[in-house]
Structures are given as C-alpha cells and as structure tokens.
Amino acid sequence: MNLNNKTLIIIGAAGRLGREIVGAALESGANIVAVDQSEQALQVLQAKQGNNKGFLAIEGDITQAASIQRVIAAAVAKFGSLDGAVNTAYPRNDNYGRSFFDVTYEDFCENLSLHLGGYFLFMQQCAKYAVETQARFSLVNMSSIYGVMAPRFEVYAGTPMTMPVEYAAIKSALQHLGSYVSAYTKGSKFRVNSVSPGGILAGQDQAFLDRYNNYCREKGMLEPKDIVGAILFLLSDASEFVVGQNFIIDDGFSL
Numbered sequence: 402m403n404l405n406n407k408t409l410i411i412i413g414a415a416g417r418l419g420r421e422i423v424g425a426a427l428e429s430g431a432n433i434v435a436v437d438q439s440e441q442a443l444q445v446l447q448a449k450q451g452n453n454k455g456f457l458a459i460e461g462d463i464t465q466a467a468s469i470q471r472v473i474a475a476a477v478a479k480f481g482s483l484d485g486a487v488n489t490a491y492p493r494n495d496n497y498g499r500s501f502f503d504v505t506y507e508d509f510c511e512n513l514s515l516h517l518g519g520y521f522l523f524m525q526q527c528a529k530y531a532v533e534t535q536a537r538f539s540l541v542n543m544s545s546i547y548g549v550m551a552p553r554f555e556v557y558a559g560t561p562m563t564m565p566v567e568y569a570a571i572k573s574a575l576q577h578l579g580s581y582v583s584a585y586t587k588g589s590k591f592r593v594n595s596v597s598p599g600g601i602l603a604g605q606d607q608a609f610l611d612r613y614n615n616y617c618r619e620k621g622m623l624e625p626k627d628i629v630g631a632i633l634f635l636l637s638d639a640s641e642f643v644v645g646q647n648f649i650i651d652d653g654f655s656l
C-alpha cells in the first residue's frame with residue numbers, strides 16, 4: 402500500500418496493535434507521529450527508530466482536548482501537513498474486565514468515559530482540523546467484533562477472562578459514532594471508518610484458544626500483522642470513497 406508523502410498520527414502507538422501499525426505505515430512510506438499515554442513505552446519505540454526523520458514520538462492523552470490539539474499542532478509543525486490517523490488506544494481503569502454482575506455503575510461509567518469518550522474527543526478534534534483546513538483526512542478507529550455480535554461466553558469457560566459489558570457498549574457505539582460523524586462532516590474531505598478485529602493472540606490458554614478457533618475458518622485467533630492491511634488500505638487513496646464503514650477481520654469467527 403502506498404502511503405508516500407502522507408503524515409499520520411497513530412494513537413496507542415506503543416500497544417500491541419499500535420506497534421505493528423507504526424511499523425507497517427513507515428514501511429509504506431508515511432511520516433508517523435506516534436502517540437501514547439505511556440512515556441516509557443514511547444521511549445522504547447523512539448529508540449527503535451533512531452534518527453528516522455519520518456518518525457516523531459509524543460506523549461498524548463485522548464481524554465484531554467488540549468493534549469490532542471498539541472499532538473495535531475506538533476504533527477503539522479514537523480511534517481507540514483496531516484493526512485490521517487489511527488486511534489488504537491485502549492483506555493481502561495483498574496476494575497475493567499469484571500464479570501457482568503460485578504461491574505459497578507461507577508466503573509461502567511468511568512470506562513465508557515475513558516474509552517468511548519476519548520475516541521469521541523479524538524474524532525471531534527480530527528474532524529475539526531480537517532474541516533477548518535479543508536484537508537483530505539482519513540481516520541481509522543479500532544472497534545471490535547464485540548461491537549457487532551453478542552459474546553460467545555462459552556469460549557471463556559474455566560478461564561479468568563470474560564467479554565466485558567463496557568466493551569460491548571463502547572465498541573458498538575464507536576461504530577455508530579463513525580456513521581454520525583461521516584454524516585455531520587458531509588461536504589468536507591474528512592472521512593472515518595472502523596476496523597473490527599476478532600481476538601488477537603496474546604499468550605491465552607490453549608483450551609480457550611481451541612474453543613475460540615473452532616468458530617473460525619482457518620487460522621483462528623489472529624496476530625497483529627493480520628489486521629494492518631485493512632488499516633493501510635483505509636488510510637490510503639485507494640479507499641478515497643469508503644466512508645463510515647466497519648471492516649470485520651476475524652477469520653470468520655462472527656459468521
């Protein structure tokens with residue numbers, strides 16, 4: 402995928418999916434502004450890039466408008482333009498991931514504020530930048546198959562994992578917000594789409610993987626590198642008229 406001369410912000414750049422997206426987008430020729438809340442993790446990313454002139458790492462927080470505005474300004478100051486972004490942040494509080502009956506009202510609301518609220522704010526600020534500068538801008542939000550389908554709770558049986566109720570609310574709402582913002586920004590060159598991966602391999606227990614993989618066609622749970630092709634496509638000019646869509650990448654798990 403050709404991303405030559407494009408400047409892209411990657412939020413959550415130090416995360417499992419973010420690191421892979423940063424590497425693939427750099428290889429496709431883009432200038433990358435890697436943003437994460439974790440300064441320490443960003444330093445590791447920066448060390449890997451050395452003196453790469455097409456790479457800038459900045460600490461940033463999608464729950465703070467001023468922080469997002471600072472990141473956008475830094476991207477434009479360093480590279481002269483801004484053509485798109487990927488939001489792959491995963492904000493959550495310490496109680497995130499509890500079973501349905503154990504989730505308190507406070508934790509439900511806090512996780513929605515951090516995650517859905519942060520994605521709303523980043524989407525709003527990117528759209529504002531694109532509308533005000535009349536720039537062509539492609540935003541990709543990371544959603545999930547669990548924003549589309551009900552959980553298959555049986556795959557988690559006997560493990561400490563579950564599919565958190567907050568996640569279902571956040572990721573489904575995020576897809577609809579993409580439709581809302583696409584409609585609202587009609588007439589501009591701003592577009593937003595989401596990518597919904599199935600589960601990503603991260604050392605899960607084998608019995609769980611076997612149960613999960615049974616629902617898939619070939620590979621089962623995927624690796625971060627299996628997701629990036631769709632993201633690069635959405636960032637590229639090849640998808641110029643793809644707007645407000647959700648791409649599911651799950652080896653057939655949700656079918």
Ligand SMILES: NC(=O)c1ccc[n+]([C@@H]2O[C@H](COP(=O)([O-])OP(=O)(O)OC[C@H]3O[C@@H](n4cnc5c(N)ncnc54)[C@H](O)[C@@H]3O)[C@@H](O)[C@H]2O)c1
Pocket residue numbers: 412413414415416417418419436437438439442461462463464488489490491492493519543544545546597598599600601602
């Ligand atoms: N891993 C999966 O199985 C999977 C599957 C489907 C969708 N997703 C989605 O993909 C995205 C990335 O997942 P991941 O597994 O790479 O997560 P991760 O936890 O490995 O990485 C997320 C990164 O976001 C950063 N972050 C958290 N809050 C932030 C904030 N307020 N501002 C800026 N950065 C912040 C963290 O420091 C971290 O580096 C998430 O939105 C997740 O819901 C993941």
